[in-house]
Amino acid sequence: MKRRSVTRRRALAGLACAGAMATPAMARAAGPALLGYPSSGPAAGRGLGLVPPLSCTPGTRPLTAGPFYTPQTPRRTSLREPGTAGEPLVFEGLVLASDCRPLAGAVIDIWHSDERGRYDNAGFRYRGHQYTDAAGAFMFETIRPVRYSGRTPHIHVKVQGEATRPLTTQVYFPDMAEANARDRIFRDDLVMRLERSGEGWRGRFDFVLEP
Numbered sequence: 001m002k003r004r005s006v007t008r009r010r011a012l013a014g015l016a017c018a019g020a021m022a023t024p025a026m027a028r029a030a031g032p033a034l035l036g037y038p039s040s041g042p043a044a045g046r047g048l049g050l051v052p053p054l055s056c057t058p059g060t061r062p063l064t065a066g067p068f069y070t071p072q073t074p075r076r077t078s079l080r081e082p083g084t085a086g087e088p089l090v091f092e093g094l095v096l097a098s099d100c101r102p103l104a105g106a107v108i109d110i111w112h113s114d115e116r117g118r119y120d121n122a123g124f125r126y127r128g129h130q131y132t133d134a135a136g137a138f139m140f141e142t143i144r145p146v147r148y149s150g151r152t153p154h155i156h157v158k159v160q161g162e163a164t165r166p167l168t169t170q171v172y173f174p175d176m177a178e179a180n181a182r183d184r185i186f187r188d189d190l191v192m193r194l195e196r197s198g199e200g201w202r203g204r205f206d207f208v209l210e211p
C-alpha cells in the first residue's frame, strides 16, 4: 500500500512537470533537460530584488549528494509541512554564471532533513524543485534542518542552468559554528548569509555555475 502511495506521488510530481511544460515559456523551444526536468524558461518574477555580487569566480564548490537524494521532486515554492515544529526558513538566492550574469530558467532542486534530523526517503517531505526567474532568483519556504548522525545542519542542492553543467553541493548555517567545525564535509565557503525574519529566518546563498 505504501509503495502504491509513493508511486502515485511520483506520478503527481510528473504531472506537475507536465504542467510546467504547458506554459507559454515552454512553447518557445524544447530545451535540454535540466537535472531530469524539462527546460521551461524563467519562472514568474519573484520580486526578491536580490543584488548580484560584484565577483562570481570561482564557481561554487561541489560537494557530495550523500545517500538521500530522490529525483523527480514536486515543483513548488513551499516545502513546509502542516504542524511542523521546525523553525521557519526562507532560503533564497541567485543562480549566476561565472561573469555574474543571472541564469534565468535554471532548475534548483533541494532536499534536507526535518526538524528531527530525518530524511523522507519514501516520499517528498522537504524535497522540491523550482526554476529561477528572469533575475536568476529562487526562493523556497521551508524549515531549518537539524543535525543528524555526525552531520552539521545543511541543505542539499542540485542546480543546473540551460547552458551549464549540473552542480551538486550543500549549504550550511553560520550560527552552527561548533557543529560545523566537527563536520568533515563542511566547507566555510558554502555558508549562507542568515538573519532573523519575523518568527523565523531568512538565508541567502548565490550559486555560481561553470559553463
Ligand SMILES: [Fe+2]
Pocket: 066, 068, 113, 151, 154, 156
Ligand atoms: Fe544530508
